[in-house]
Amino acid sequence: MSIRYSIEVRDLYLYLAGEGTEAGLEENVEIHRIILDACKEHHRQHVLIDDRNVIYTASVISLYMLAKQYAEVDVHRFIKRAALLANEAYRTENQFFEDTMRNRNINLRVFYDLEEAEKWLTI
Numbered sequence: 001m002s003i004r005y006s007i008e009v010r011d012l013y014l015y016l017a018g019e020g021t022e023a024g025l026e027e028n029v030e031i032h033r034i035i036l037d038a039c040k041e042h043h044r045q046h047v048l049i050d051d052r053n054v055i056y057t058a059s060v061i062s063l064y065m066l067a068k069q070y071a072e073v074d075v076h077r078f079i080k081r082a083a084l085l086a087n088e089a090y091r092t093e094n095q096f097f098e099d100t101m102r103n104r105n106i107n108l109r110v111f112y113d114l115e116e117a118e119k120w121l122t123i
Helices: 025-041 060-072 088-103 114-121
Strands: 003-009 014-021 046-055 081-085 108-111
Touching (some): 025 060, 108 114
């Protein structure tokens, strides 16, 4: 994988910090499997994914397919809230991804400020 994540178990949520360049849909599916497995392993239903140091390359179709895959694996049973902390450069793509996820009843929100993300995640 070209993106590496460090995982930190915090009191109320799981924190993942990513770094690298996205390699495509297959890598995104694998990353989301890792996130889901980490949430199960550490008994956390809230997760903050810090992608501020990740370079995105996914197309709109890939983002749509990723959201579809998330819904098919019934992720909302294991993750109640997911906050994605993203780079401002990808605001349009991130809005599409957030909308697509939420349309599938997956409680994911995109943020550009850590404090806002943590506040929403822990309410």
